[in-house]
Amino acid sequence: MSLTHLQAELIRKISSAVGKEENLATAIPGLSFHRRTACTEPCSASYEPSIAVIVQGRKSVELGQKTFIYDSSRYLLTSLDLPTVSHIIEASEAKPWLALLLKLDMEVVRELLSRGEFRPLAPAPGGTAMATARVTPELLNACNRLLDLLPTPGDIPFLSSLIQREIIYRVLRGEAGARLRSVATLGDQSQRTAKAVAWIKSNYAQPLRVDDLADLAGMGVSTLHHHFRALTAMSPLQYQKQIRLHEARNRMLAGGVDAATAAYEVGYESPSQFNREYSRFFGQPPMRDIRGLRASGAVADDSRI
Numbered sequence: 001m002s003l004t005h006l007q008a009e010l011i012r013k014i015s016s017a018v019g020k021e022e023n024l025a026t027a028i029p030g031l032s033f034h035r036r037t038a039c040t041e042p043c044s045a046s047y048e049p050s051i052a053v054i055v056q057g058r059k060s061v062e063l064g065q066k067t068f069i070y071d072s073s074r075y076l077l078t079s080l081d082l083p084t085v086s087h088i089i090e091a092s093e094a095k096p097w098l099a100l101l102l103k104l105d106m107e108v109v110r111e112l113l114s115r116g117e118f119r120p121l122a123p124a125p126g127g128t129a130m131a132t133a134r135v136t137p138e139l140l141n142a143c144n145r146l147l148d149l150l151p152t153p154g155d156i157p158f159l160s161s162l163i164q165r166e167i168i169y170r171v172l173r174g175e176a177g178a179r180l181r182s183v184a185t186l187g188d189q190s191q192r193t194a195k196a197v198a199w200i201k202s203n204y205a206q207p208l209r210v211d212d213l214a215d216l217a218g219m220g221v222s223t224l225h226h227h228f229r230a231l232t233a234m235s236p237l238q239y240q241k242q243i244r245l246h247e248a249r250n251r252m253l254a255g256g257v258d259a260a261t262a263a264y265e266v267g268y269e270s271p272s273q274f275n276r277e278y279s280r281f282f283g284q285p286p287m288r289d290i291r292g293l294r295a296s297g298a299v300a301d302d303s304r305i
Helices: 003-018 106-113 137-147 153-173 177-184 189-202 210-217 221-232 236-255 259-265 271-282 286-295
Strands: 023-025 031-036 043-047 050-056 058-063 066-071 074-078 082-090 097-103 130-134
Touching (some): 003 097, 050 066, 082 236, 106 153, 137 153, 189 210, 189 221, 210 221, 236 259, 236 271, 259 271
Antiparallel strands (some): 050 074, 050 097, 058 066, 058 082, 074 130
């Protein structure tokens, strides 16, 4: 079956399932559908390990100083929890932006890698834990078969895990697979760096001592800095800062807290420092930014794909 036909089938199935909704969590674990009928303003988003397949439209994601643009020809692979700024750059009422997001179970990734079919493969120098890769008929065929389970929910508990394993296999075999392999492989420096990333993500409000972080990763400080920046396009302190700013923005937008309260809740000791760093990162002071987001209809952390 041709790539064009497979994409048309996904458009039909996602459109039918999502209707007029913008986000739909399906009965298949980790699978969700997303729809927008207009371009969006840049919005903070925390990306989890996942693959995002756009079947119609186009999106831009900024990670540090890197920008990833993907559409129906390329999917987005994320191998770590990463703070980003993203926005939809092609969507309309006539041709809505449509996408599916499948969260990756890293334990399944590691189990597949342990089977021996995958020889160790180093990622390209400077490669981050986020990448785009060419969409293939084999990948879209598996995605279509996964969606075909939705009308028969009784089949989902058994068959969905098998098809998701096939999708992970296709990703590992694809042009971005080396990055996922590197992050998932126990003992690899990228995987040890991923432990440091996970610690900051879970403890972003705590003071960060890079020496302690390096000990956690089993690396020297300079080695950690090198590999951390290679994976995330930022230093550990920059990563923590962006996690804090994204989280504060979400709390103000969804929870209705003021800037000072959000600052303290995410670990800032000085509201004035928070205001400076927020304005520098998002382009305007906190409450003005939140008012603008609310006026545009944005919701907290709604741009994960």
